[in-house]
Amino acid sequence: MNKFLGYLIVLALALAAPLVIYPVFLMKLLCFALFASAFNLILGYGGLLSFGHAAFFGGAAYISGHALKVWGLPTELGILVGALSAGVLGLAIGTLAIRRQGIYFAMITLAMAQMAYFVFISSPFTGGENGLQGVPRGTALGLIDLTNDRAMYYFVLAICLAGFLLIARAVHSPFGQVLSAIRDNEDRARSLGYDIERYKLLAFVLSATLAGLAGATKTVVFQLASLTDAHWHMSGEVVLMTLLGGLGTIAGPAVGAGIIVTLQNYLASGPLAAWVPVVLGVIFVTCVLSFRRGVVGELREFLRRSF
Amino acid sequence: MLTDLLGFPPQVLFGQLLLGLINGAFYAVLSLGLAVIFGLLNIVNFAHGALYMLGAFATLGLTQYLGIGYWGALIFAPLIVGAIGVGLERVLLRRLSGIDHLYGLLLTFGLALVIEGTFVKLFGASGIPYPTPEALQGGVNLGFMFLPFYRGWVVVASLAVCVATWYLFERTKIGAYLRAGTENPRLLQAFGVNVPLLTTLAYGYGVALAAFAGVLAAPITQVNPLMGSNLIIVVFAVVVIGGMGSIMGAVVTGLSMGIIEGLTKVFWPEASSTVIFVVMAIVLVLRPAGLFGKPA
Amino acid sequence: EISDGVVKIGLLTDMSGTYSDVAGPGTITAAEMAIEEFGGTVAGAPIELVSADHQNKADISANKARQWGDTEQVDAFAELVTTSVAMAVFEVAKQQNKIALVSGAASSPLTNDACIPTGLHWTYNTRALGVGTGSAVVAEGGDSWFFLTADYAFGEALQNDVSKVVEAAGGKVLGSVKHPFPASDFSSFMLQAQASGAKVIGLANAGGDTINAIKAAKEFGIVEAGQKIAGLLVFLSDVHALGLDTAQGLQMTVSFYWDMNDETREWSRRFFEKTGKMPTGIQAGTYSSVRHYLKAIEATGSDDTDTVVAKMREMPVEDMFAHGGVLRTDGRMVHDMYLAEVKSPADSSGPWDYLKIVRTIPGEEAFGPLSESTCPTK
Amino acid sequence: MSKSDDFILETRGLTKEFKGFTAVSEVDLRIRRHTIHALIGPNGAGKTTVFNLLTKFLIPTRGSIAFNGRDITNAKPAEISRMGVVRSFQISAVFPHMTARENVRVALQRKLGTSFHFWRSEKTLHKLNDRADELLGMVGLERFCEAMVGDLPYGRKRALEIATTLALEPEMMLLDEPTQGMGREDVELITQLIRKVSKNRTILMVEHNLGVVSTLCDQITVLQRGAVLTEGTYAEVSADPRVKEAYMGKAA
Amino acid sequence: MSDVIENHDIGGQHVSEHIEELRIQDLHAFYGESHALHGIDMKVYQGELVTLLGRNGSGRTTTLRSIMGLIGHRTGSIMLKGEEVIHATPHSIAHLGVGYCPEERGIFSRLSVEENLMLPPRVADGGMAVEELYEMFPNLAERRRSQGTRLSGGEQQMLAMARILRTGANILLLDEITEGLAPVIVDKLAEVLIELKTRGYTVVLVEQNFRFAAPLADRHFVMDHGKIVATIKADELESKQHIFDQYLSV
Ligand SMILES: Nc1ncnc2c1ncn2[C@@H]1O[C@H](COP(=O)(O)OP(=O)(O)OP(=O)(O)O)[C@@H](O)[C@H]1O
Ligand SMILES: Nc1ncnc2c1ncn2[C@@H]1O[C@H](COP(=O)(O)OP(=O)(O)OP(=O)(O)O)[C@@H](O)[C@H]1O
Numbered sequence A: 001m002n003k004f005l006g007y008l009i010v011l012a013l014a015l016a017a018p019l020v021i022y023p024v025f026l027m028k029l030l031c032f033a034l035f036a037s038a039f040n041l042i043l044g045y046g047g048l049l050s051f052g053h054a055a056f057f058g059g060a061a062y063i064s065g066h067a068l069k070v071w072g073l074p075t076e077l078g079i080l081v082g083a084l085s086a087g088v089l090g091l092a093i094g095t096l097a098i099r100r101q102g103i104y105f106a107m108i109t110l111a112m113a114q115m116a117y118f119v120f121i122s123s124p125f126t127g128g129e130n131g132l133q134g135v136p137r138g139t140a141l142g143l144i145d146l147t148n149d150r151a152m153y154y155f156v157l158a159i160c161l162a163g164f165l166l167i168a169r170a171v172h173s174p175f176g177q178v179l180s181a182i183r184d185n186e187d188r189a190r191s192l193g194y195d196i197e198r199y200k201l202l203a204f205v206l207s208a209t210l211a212g213l214a215g216a217t218k219t220v221v222f223q224l225a226s227l228t229d230a231h232w233h234m235s236g237e238v239v240l241m242t243l244l245g246g247l248g249t250i251a252g253p254a255v256g257a258g259i260i261v262t263l264q265n266y267l268a269s270g271p272l273a274a275w276v277p278v279v280l281g282v283i284f285v286t287c288v289l290s291f292r293r294g295v296v297g298e299l300r301e302f303l304r305r306s307f
Numbered sequence B: 001m002l003t004d005l006l007g008f009p010p011q012v013l014f015g016q017l018l019l020g021l022i023n024g025a026f027y028a029v030l031s032l033g034l035a036v037i038f039g040l041l042n043i044v045n046f047a048h049g050a051l052y053m054l055g056a057f058a059t060l061g062l063t064q065y066l067g068i069g070y071w072g073a074l075i076f077a078p079l080i081v082g083a084i085g086v087g088l089e090r091v092l093l094r095r096l097s098g099i100d101h102l103y104g105l106l107l108t109f110g111l112a113l114v115i116e117g118t119f120v121k122l123f124g125a126s127g128i129p130y131p132t133p134e135a136l137q138g139g140v141n142l143g144f145m146f147l148p149f150y151r152g153w154v155v156v157a158s159l160a161v162c163v164a165t166w167y168l169f170e171r172t173k174i175g176a177y178l179r180a181g182t183e184n185p186r187l188l189q190a191f192g193v194n195v196p197l198l199t200t201l202a203y204g205y206g207v208a209l210a211a212f213a214g215v216l217a218a219p220i221t222q223v224n225p226l227m228g229s230n231l232i233i234v235v236f237a238v239v240v241i242g243g244m245g246s247i248m249g250a251v252v253t254g255l256s257m258g259i260i261e262g263l264t265k266v267f268w269p270e271a272s273s274t275v276i277f278v279v280m281a282i283v284l285v286l287r288p289a290g291l292f293g294k295p296a
Numbered sequence C: 001e002i003s004d005g006v007v008k009i010g011l012l013t014d015m016s017g018t019y020s021d022v023a024g025p026g027t028i029t030a031a032e033m034a035i036e037e038f039g040g041t042v043a044g045a046p047i048e049l050v051s052a053d054h055q056n057k058a059d060i061s062a063n064k065a066r067q068w069g070d071t072e073q074v075d076a077f078a079e080l081v082t083t084s085v086a087m088a089v090f091e092v093a094k095q096q097n098k099i100a101l102v103s104g105a106a107s108s109p110l111t112n113d114a115c116i117p118t119g120l121h122w123t124y125n126t127r128a129l130g131v132g133t134g135s136a137v138v139a140e141g142g143d144s145w146f147f148l149t150a151d152y153a154f155g156e157a158l159q160n161d162v163s164k165v166v167e168a169a170g171g172k173v174l175g176s177v178k179h180p181f182p183a184s185d186f187s188s189f190m191l192q193a194q195a196s197g198a199k200v201i202g203l204a205n206a207g208g209d210t211i212n213a214i215k216a217a218k219e220f221g222i223v224e225a226g227q228k229i230a231g232l233l234v235f236l237s238d239v240h241a242l243g244l245d246t247a248q249g250l251q252m253t254v255s256f257y258w259d260m261n262d263e264t265r266e267w268s269r270r271f272f273e274k275t276g277k278m279p280t281g282i283q284a285g286t287y288s289s290v291r292h293y294l295k296a297i298e299a300t301g302s303d304d305t306d307t308v309v310a311k312m313r314e315m316p317v318e319d320m321f322a323h324g325g326v327l328r329t330d331g332r333m334v335h336d337m338y339l340a341e342v343k344s345p346a347d348s349s350g351p352w353d354y355l356k357i358v359r360t361i362p363g364e365e366a367f368g369p370l371s372e373s374t375c376p377t378k
Numbered sequence D: 001m002s003k004s005d006d007f008i009l010e011t012r013g014l015t016k017e018f019k020g021f022t023a024v025s026e027v028d029l030r031i032r033r034h035t036i037h038a039l040i041g042p043n044g045a046g047k048t049t050v051f052n053l054l055t056k057f058l059i060p061t062r063g064s065i066a067f068n069g070r071d072i073t074n075a076k077p078a079e080i081s082r083m084g085v086v087r088s089f090q091i092s093a094v095f096p097h098m099t100a101r102e103n104v105r106v107a108l109q110r111k112l113g114t115s116f117h118f119w120r121s122e123k124t125l126h127k128l129n130d131r132a133d134e135l136l137g138m139v140g141l142e143r144f145c146e147a148m149v150g151d152l153p154y155g156r157k158r159a160l161e162i163a164t165t166l167a168l169e170p171e172m173m174l175l176d177e178p179t180q181g182m183g184r185e186d187v188e189l190i191t192q193l194i195r196k197v198s199k200n201r202t203i204l205m206v207e208h209n210l211g212v213v214s215t216l217c218d219q220i221t222v223l224q225r226g227a228v229l230t231e232g233t234y235a236e237v238s239a240d241p242r243v244k245e246a247y248m249g250k251a252a
Numbered sequence E: 001m002s003d004v005i006e007n008h009d010i011g012g013q014h015v016s017e018h019i020e021e022l023r024i025q026d027l028h029a030f031y032g033e034s035h036a037l038h039g040i041d042m043k044v045y046q047g048e049l050v051t052l053l054g055r056n057g058s059g060r061t062t063t064l065r066s067i068m069g070l071i072g073h074r075t076g077s078i079m080l081k082g083e084e085v086i087h088a089t090p091h092s093i094a095h096l097g098v099g100y101c102p103e104e105r106g107i108f109s110r111l112s113v114e115e116n117l118m119l120p121p122r123v124a125d126g127g128m129a130v131e132e133l134y135e136m137f138p139n140l141a142e143r144r145r146s147q148g149t150r151l152s153g154g155e156q157q158m159l160a161m162a163r164i165l166r167t168g169a170n171i172l173l174l175d176e177i178t179e180g181l182a183p184v185i186v187d188k189l190a191e192v193l194i195e196l197k198t199r200g201y202t203v204v205l206v207e208q209n210f211r212f213a214a215p216l217a218d219r220h221f222v223m224d225h226g227k228i229v230a231t232i233k234a235d236e237l238e239s240k241q242h243i244f245d246q247y248l249s250v
């Protein structure tokens, strides 16, 4: 009951937020929150550290950007195409990577993502270093004009909420149960008759698709897809967001994304502008040393202990 | 005619192979350091590139402020940076022992941001020149290419360091401790081995190797705060191809990746920064533990 | 008539990356110096400067610019080093109808296919660089070229523009090699350039890449062996980093050099006092663009975009950076460029005394006539 | 089909070589339906290796394996598990970050056929709770249904492992040293449990505890250096001087 | 239990056995927040073989790990050969002459069998020679070049035991060493332990296999819920059978 109330409050805040805070910033935050949550699905619940998620985020950004700008697809369809193609890319990369574990899995995904990056940097349709600019926002359902930031915000909010709900459901589903069993003890899960590669692959593809959804949505918001989205730093950043917020918690990655995006945004124009990397570095070091469970994880632990 | 066949004179090919070997020597020393650190601390040392950069800056500082030239720096810079490494290990990394290596990666990632960011702020991003030591200026014409003496020296010095390290780790008792310590440090300690000290020294050694590469690089590239930030991920791939923690793997792969990269620069230059990852993906699919890694 | 009662300029630059020396914090100082000249107010309203680090990323720039425009009443965006950033901000400026004063980015497409009515390209462009260095080198007999090109839009634009100039002057382009950006080791590319047998090796790159390429050329005895290196985009700070020993003899096209006349010396001395460095062309160009923008506001008493842009076009650009500069309808600010050569250590009197101006390239020659521009809104 | 040759599992010439070392050589194993069959032998005789071959964790160098007359030599681990052959591990195998009930439920869940359904609620699994608790009760873990398994003592984990295995209702169970590391009382518990679950099932076990072997097993195969030394009932085998010398020592 | 222990009480033959090799007082140990040992008191004399008996989870392994310094959080006092080691590091404890054979065997997979055997540094004189050990465990000799974890379960157990016999340690902490071993090997191990006793080694044995432990031990400490609940001398086995029944059966 309490939980339900909590969700209601969060929802109300989300609905009211653009009245107070700059909507484009909020949309960016939402997109990264979705990206980090999608990533958490594979790291936090699947136990697999992917170091190549930028390929899905960036890939979907480019493809939906192209679909909207060149093919002139309606906005919803463009986003969908982007997300699905990220899923397909996830299937391809996942099939190769999923048989490996730990640091090797991380490295294969990184390698594949680097190759994808190479494709992006050298294909003409991405605009290379300049990025794919001027992607039209279009309309939602052919009715609502999305060039209005408020309208765009609610559109993004709806997409991201759907994404979060799907993730939350997947974690607490029959599939989620098997997934956590696999993370705990692969050999045992296999001996119980589970074809663990297929479960991991499904998780990976889901995660890739949702990461793609985030990337595609971001393209529409900023009307731009760039190499930043596909660069390995982005893969690193999403790991950091997830860890900072709290690995394997539902709300954690979103909170982590919120913190990082906010920091980047506000530090860039303050007196600390030139120190952004240093400040982020210091935050990560302290985070790893002193609150490893992440913000949400530590909070939960604190509540657990004090009540 | 070979030229017609290849589309360029064969001298270019030889030249590129030699250059590849020289670059490979850097990869070898850097990945060796990473491999040592991963081997014992189970930490993917993302700060390696930053420490390599510190090695180059130490060289510069030694020369500018203490009047210690290149040859002195070859000894002192690794010692200084190694000492910094020891400090980092004692104060920060130590506290991560026994937890998922993900956190080590993160911590060192953060450290790299801090170190590089600070140096950019202090010294700017375009770098500071460092002269080639007098004794090694000039070069020799090999017929197919002009080989600067300094580059030749880089290969010799790197190989010597690699062989010494390999011997230390694979043929001495310390090596056995290191390998055992990778797996179960607590138990090794219960047998009477001072594992914390071993860990600290191993990290210091790995860092010193990075700094050594930094000294070697200083006269070639600029002494630049960002010189390590893009290298790290390639070196990282080299270690994985060789097999995480394998000393031999790091050295052999380092050299061969240099050569492969050199060849790619002839045939498809734009792909030269990607080719290592292609090799890595292929290797990992065929040999999951890397070329020299032992499967778990 | 000043909207929101304040004139606000948003300066986006690379504060910590590859371009932080050629642009970076120095451009903020330069803009501040322009504002100081007005005593901090224009047309009765205070002038405010906000700045941010765009980290050379198009998305960060677009995001920041959009936010400034939407929520902080910024009237003009300034500096915008690197092409992708300039293009991304153009997109925002077009939508919000704001002015974009580009002094950092170099690609000539900014006033051609990618132009916008309110995007003003100030300092230089790849064509001007090509005309200066390219034609000068060909004139000296360097008639066969091989390019080392950074593998991104700017490198390509630079190579294209220079190739045109070289070919027009009767030279030949023998080939090119695209190198990844950024690259740390150029020895292998140098070897390919050497094998091509071209008389001139053109460096179609910038910043750290150019520095490293020049170093590699020296190391491998390329110049001794008879080939010439042409740095196509070299900044004063690059020369400073390379040292005269390595850089001497290098020809380069610059939009500005501190030691040209009393005016430039006076301004640069003040700049040096604040930053400890002599200004680059980008930094001087930022000063000039901001100053001209403010002058137009002063003249019209309005900060309305269209009014101001019209006024800026109408008035010639007169300051220590440019004399009689003309702002064309495609956004190009046409002014003289200079062909310079790096002094030998013996000729230099000390730090920052690096260049000798060889030739003044008239604006029209450097930037070409308006008729050549492919800007659709010109 | 006559009762006597109703063999559920048969191997022919089963051989496994590791880089020049033959761990299992030419083993012909025939396990009769609805019996408890033990595999014993000195350390390093190849028992675990045979197990791994039967459960497909290793690929045989030579030889064939048939289950219910079907050739399963090249089947995958998950496949044979679905056919009804389930193993336990020598070192306890549980899902430490799940509760005991969830551990068992993971095994029960497979039959629902919804394990790939990521859009369905976990609550659809609650209908399996009764059966899970019943199974936990059978192994004496009724008090630990809600406990996180990682915190359970060793013996309890072994018991849980058996409960999980039973949940699959396997036709055949392969148990590798099920009583290893257990106190006397736990050994007793597990022995009774195995007897209880052996009804309508076939069990193949590796065990060093001769007390357990003698009370439980109908048939015993003794391995030595990878090959079958002898076969028979406990009485027959323990009377064999070669077995005494190689394996049992004073215990027999 | 009285503090004065007569010679016959401790089953040894020499007066030197009055020397306290190990004295534990009020030892508490914690895994994170969970309290595993609740105040252990015990003494072991030189040349003595004692066992720790108890149900699964009663804290026997934890006791050995605490002595070895492997439990992060512990309080109380542990004296080894007259030295306080409650705050000492594991490696300095080992150098007092302590050998530890862990429950999970701890064979290093990246080392060969022989390297595993040679790994622990010598901590005192008088360790067994490698040849002697190979004779004792012929399986190991045969597989000496194999990777450590390629050994069968029982072989790994043999290796874990053999490796500490080489180091010269004369206080042995042995955790379930007969686990997974064929009865013949178990017999052999019993002989080894008897031999070690005659050489004056001090042994603390954690064992499930009571049949194995009973004839070897001088005293038995019965543990339950992280405490020592009874101490039984070898000659009291029958008279105190009820204690075993109470704490070791269901
Ligand atoms: N992967 C492997 N590579 C090389 N040798 C192996 C491998 N696995 C097992 N062996 C060897 O094969 C032999 C048989 O091992 P196995 O584990 O089957 O023995 P076991 O009968 O189960 O013994 P225990 O009772 O000690 O568990 C042993 O000598 C072992 O060292
Ligand atoms: N690593 C650990 N983390 C948390 N609790 C632990 C850990 N190891 C043991 N425990 C707990 O400490 C208590 C004592 O365990 P210990 O391993 O010492 O028992 P034991 O008598 O050796 O039993 P066993 O026969 O299972 O080895 C048990 O309740 C156990 O669950």
Ligand SMILES: [Mg+2]
Binding pocket: D047, D048, D049, D090, E152, E153, E154
């Ligand atoms: Mg076995």
Ligand SMILES: [Mg+2]
Binding pocket: E060, E061, E062, E103, E175
């Ligand atoms: Mg125990």
